[in-house]
Amino acid sequence: MNLDTIFVPALLVAFPLIAAICLNFLHGKDRAVKAVAIISVLVVLVLPWITNAAVYWFGGHPQVENVTGGTNIVLSKLNLAIVYKYAAVQKLFIGILAILATAAVLIHFTERLSGVYIAMIMLGIASTSAVIMADDIFNIFVFLEILTISQAALVIAIGNIQAYKTAVKYLIFGGIAGSSILLGIAILLNTYGMLNISDLNKVITLDIEAGIPHTLIVACALIFVGWLFESGMVPFHIIKSDVYSKARPSVAAFMQTQTKFVLVALWVVILRLFYGVSTLNALILGVAILSMVFGVIMALKQTEITRLLAYVAVAQAGLVGIGLGIGTRTAVTASIFHAVNDALAMSILFLSVSVVLHITKTVDMHKMGGLLWRTGYVPLLCLLGIFAVSGMPPFNTYQSEYRIIIAASTAGYPELSVLIILTSIATLVALIKGFYAMYLKEGQDYLTDKELTPSRYHWRTEAFMAVLVGMCIAIGFTPQNVLMYIQDFVTMLGVI
Amino acid sequence: MSLETLFQPMCFFTAAGLVVVGLYAVIFMDNLLKKIIGVTLISDGVNLVLITGGFNKIVAIISPELAEKGVSSAIYEGLKEYPEFAAQAAYPLPSALVLTSIVISVSIFAIMLAIAIKLYNHYNSMSCSVIFKEVDQ
Numbered sequence: 001m002n003l004d005t006i007f008v009p010a011l012l013v014a015f016p017l018i019a020a021i022c023l024n025f026l027h028g029k030d031r032a033v034k035a036v037a038i039i040s041v042l043v044v045l046v047l048p049w050i051t052n053a054a055v056y057w058f059g060g061h062p063q064v065e066n067v068t069g070g071t072n073i074v075l076s077k078l079n080l081a082i083v084y085k086y087a088a089v090q091k092l093f094i095g096i097l098a099i100l101a102t103a104a105v106l107i108h109f110t111e112r113l114s115g116v117y118i119a120m121i122m123l124g125i126a127s128t129s130a131v132i133m134a135d136d137i138f139n140i141f142v143f144l145e146i147l148t149i150s151q152a153a154l155v156i157a158i159g160n161i162q163a164y165k166t167a168v169k170y171l172i173f174g175g176i177a178g179s180s181i182l183l184g185i186a187i188l189l190n191t192y193g194m195l196n197i198s199d200l201n202k203v204i205t206l207d208i209e210a211g212i213p214h215t216l217i218v219a220c221a222l223i224f225v226g227w228l229f230e231s232g233m234v235p236f237h238i239i240k241s242d243v244y245s246k247a248r249p250s251v252a253a254f255m256q257t258q259t260k261f262v263l264v265a266l267w268v269v270i271l272r273l274f275y276g277v278s279t280l281n282a283l284i285l286g287v288a289i290l291s292m293v294f295g296v297i298m299a300l301k302q303t304e305i306t307r308l309l310a311y312v313a314v315a316q317a318g319l320v321g322i323g324l325g326i327g328t329r330t331a332v333t334a335s336i337f338h339a340v341n342d343a344l345a346m347s348i349l350f351l352s353v354s355v356v357l358h359i360t361k362t363v364d365m366h367k368m369g370g371l372l373w374r375t376g377y378v379p380l381l382c383l384l385g386i387f388a389v390s391g392m393p394p395f396n397t398y399q400s401e402y403r404i405i406i407a408a409s410t411a412g413y414p415e416l417s418v419l420i421i422l423t424s425i426a427t428l429v430a431l432i433k434g435f436y437a438m439y440l441k442e443g444q445d446y447l448t449d450k451e452l453t454p455s456r457y458h459w460r461t462e463a464f465m466a467v468l469v470g471m472c473i474a475i476g477f478t479p480q481n482v483l484m485y486i487q488d489f490v491t492m493l494g495v496i
Numbered sequence: 497m498s499l500e501t502l503f504q505p506m507c508f509f510t511a512a513g514l515v516v517v518g519l520y521a522v523i524f525m526d527n528l529l530k531k532i533i534g535v536t537l538i539s540d541g542v543n544l545v546l547i548t549g550g551f552n553k554i555v556a557i558i559s560p561e562l563a564e565k566g567v568s569s570a571i572y573e574g575l576k577e578y579p580e581f582a583a584q585a586a587y588p589l590p591s592a593l594v595l596t597s598i599v600i601s602v603s604i605f606a607i608m609l610a611i612a613i614k615l616y617n618h619y620n621s622m623s624c625s626v627i628f629k630e631v632d633q
Contacts, residue, residue: 138593145600149607156611161618165628168532168611172522175535175604179515179542182597186542189590190549 009056009086009133012047012094013143016040016126020119027115034109037118041102044125048095056084079196083135087492088485092340093261094129100254100347101125103464107250107354117157121254123150128258132265137188138195140269141181144230147262148174151255155247166239166246173239177229184222188273191215201272201495208276220274224283227270231263233321234290237314241298244310249357250461252306253350256313257343263317264339267324268493275495281327288321289419296423299430304363305356308434309349312389312427316342319420323404326411329496334403336486341388341396341475348385348468349431352378355461356438365434370443376458379439381465386435388472390428396475507548514541528615528622532608539601543594550590 019040026032061081101121105113123146130143152167152174189195191213192203207213227233232240240259244252267284274280295315302308320342323335353363355378360368372379388395391402401424408416475482490496514537521534612622619627 138596142596142600145604149603152607156607161615164611164614164618168528168608168615171604171608171611172531172535175601175608176519176522176538178600178604179535179538182539183542183545185593186546186549186590189546189593193587195589 003050004052004054007047007051009051009054009084009090010058012051012086012133013084013126013130015047016044016122016129019044020122020126023115023119023122025115027119029115030112033113033115033118037105037113038109040118040122041098041105044098044122045102048091048098051086051091053087053091056086058082058084078194079135079199082139083196083198084130084133085135086133087489089336089489090132092482092485093132093264094125096340096343097125097128097254097257097261099464099467100257100343103347103351103461104248104250104254107351107461107464108248109460114157117154120150120153120157121251124154124254124258128261131262135197136195137185137197137200137269137273140266141178141185144181144226144262144266145174145178147230147258148178151243151247151258154251154255155243158246158248163246166242170239170243173229173236177226177236180222181226184219184226187215187219187222191219197269197272204273204276212276216274217277220270220277220280223266223270223273224280227263227266228287230259230266231321232259232291232314232317233263233287234294237291237294237298237311241295241307241310241314244313245304245306245363249306249309249350249354252310253347253354256310256317256346256350259313260317260320260339260343263320264324264336267321271495272493281325283325284321284327285325288318288325289416290318291315291321292318292423293419294318296426296430300426300433302430303365305353305365305368305434305438306363308365308430309346309353312349312430313346315423315427316346316389319401319404319423322416322420323407326407326413326416327496328407328411329490331404331407331411332496333483333486333490334400334407336490337479337483338397338400338404340482340486341400341472344468344471344475345385345388345395345397348381348465348472349389351461351465351468352382352385353438355458360444365437367444368438369441370439372439375439377462378458378465379435381462381469382435382439384469384472385465386428386431388469389431391424392428394473394476396472396479399476399479504548504551507544507551511541511544511548514538514544526623526625528612528624528627531624532605532612535608536601536605539597543597543601546590546597547594550586550588 019036022036023033023040026036058081063079101124104121105118127143127147127150131140131147134140134143148171152170155163155167155170185195188200192200194200194203204216208216229236244256247255270280292315295311295318299308299311299315302311320335320339323331323338355375356368356371357363359371359375362368388397391397401420405417405420408414408420518534518537518541521530521537525531525534615627616622621627
């Protein structure tokens with residue numbers, strides 16, 4: 001039996017979708033939900049690593065010969081089916097997502113689990129995996145919409161009125177951004193008659209030799225608006241941070257990872273289709289700088305710990321965008337590397353807040369404190385997470401931020417290097433403020449509460465935090481192990 | 497000018513109208529339900545653009561004129577037998593895409609309506625200035 005024909009990339013999307021449907025039907029049956037949930041997360045955790053790198057044609061339809069002279073499509077070969085491309089970088093992205101999804105499920109495992117809630121996490125994994133792997137622009141649109149629905153549903157799951165308000169706002173913005181992407185796709189389809197990104201890349205390359213068509217610029221602008229929303233860049237940074245802060249912190253860790261990976265995946269699509277549009281890089285750089293600066297300024301003035309982390313996550317997404325906007329091969333490599341590193345580091349902080357919120361039942365930093373000696377190793381791991389997010393050695397983000405700074409200077413933006421360093425310092429200040437509020441400040445009334453006895457809840461969260469800290473340090477010491485795959489990926493793009 | 501030649505421009509014009517009305521509703525109307533309807537109007541407008549593109553024979557995988565002359569490929573061999581169909585048929589891909597898009601729009605619409613009911617039950621109002629007042633403060 002050939003396992004390569006069983007563990008195909010499509011299974012990375014199909015399995016979580018099937019699991020989501022099953023879990024949805026089991027809603028209300030706690031034991032059954034828990035059993036299916038544990039099996040699902042274990043499979044989801046293992047699948048990315050046992051699936052071999054491959055190009056997968058749905059329905060087994062490989063490229064076909066084009067009708068010679070019968071159409072205005074000039075390519076000799078066309079992809080008729082939806083294509084998924086699965087290589088080392090995609091494996092890394094989906095692997096990390098699976099770890100954080102597992103954390104989001106297992107941390108709350110002793111509580112009564114909602115089937116729909118776990119189903120939405122599975123839907124989140126399936127949709128993000130599809131966006132990361134798909135080479136078909138409409139398929140990406142479909143899964144972006146599913147991603148928006150799953151994220152809104154995970155916020156709704158909190159069940160309070162504030163969460164409902166955030167979810168409805170997110171869906172309204174998501175609906176408009178989705179329509180914007182679809183209109184861009186419609187223009188591309190009407191112009192070129194195809195949806196496959198590799199085919200479109202080839203046909204657009206031939207087309208722009210005679211000058212960039214206006215329709216291409218309009219399509220670029222529309223898909224760019226969709227990218228801004230999905231990445232949580234300015235002007236959508238407020239709604240994105242609102243979503244992170246209203247969701248459970250363990251789920252917010254998963255969500256901010258989704259956002260960063262979708263940021264990179266959609267940028268790859270935009271770059272491959274519209275690299276001929278001269279102002280594209282400047283636009284990306286502009287919104288990325290604004291997102292980074294606004295994010296960190298807003299983080300500094302927050303009084304709620306979840307909002308503070310949410311804005312730091314937005315600022316870090318801006319930093320990823322800066323590397324992509326600079327557009328050189330070194331900058332893009334460093335940027336994708338930072339997306340991976342920051343997803344891991346920020347997750348540590350969200351998980352630590354998960355423990356604090358479990359005890360204090362409040363996100364208000366004025367009403368918490370005194371937890372330094374009460375929550376096991378969580379404060380230590382949280383402090384290490386703060387150092388990691390702030391880009392301190394020997395953590396992984398130091399390696400990526402350093403490379404972005406060098407790339408910015410080399411590309412002729414030394415002032416950008418200074419801005420990134422200042423942002424890192426401001427991020428450290430904001431996070432230390434949060435750390436002080438949670439752990440060092442004088443204790444509150446809840447410290448006398450019986451709930452403070454160590455529970456299995458802390459043990460699981462601590463374990464996931466320790467794994468993430470270990471990964472941050474390991475990548476920090478041996479960055480080349482990850483970088484070499486990202487360098488190959490960037491080279492394979494062929495447009496930088 | 498025949499009705500057939502006007503059909504596509506009119507469809508695009510209608511789509512533009514739907515998008516503009518939808519955007520107006522989302523931005524300027526206070527009622528949450530009207531905002532939600534605005535989002536669906538935008539989505540409908542975009543779907544109309546997409547499906548109208550299917551009538552654009554230029555981007556068809558095989559042009560009807562050549563199909564009539566018997567030009568075909570192994571994949572579209574069947575079309576050679578039916579030149580009349582090839583001349584009349586629209587590009588089928590947008591129809592399939594719009595179907596998917598409609599399903600997604602309906603899902604989002606349903607969730608937004610469910611949340612709107614919850615918010616109405618809590619605030620006894622559909623006015624965004626009432627519902628989101630606390631957020632503004």
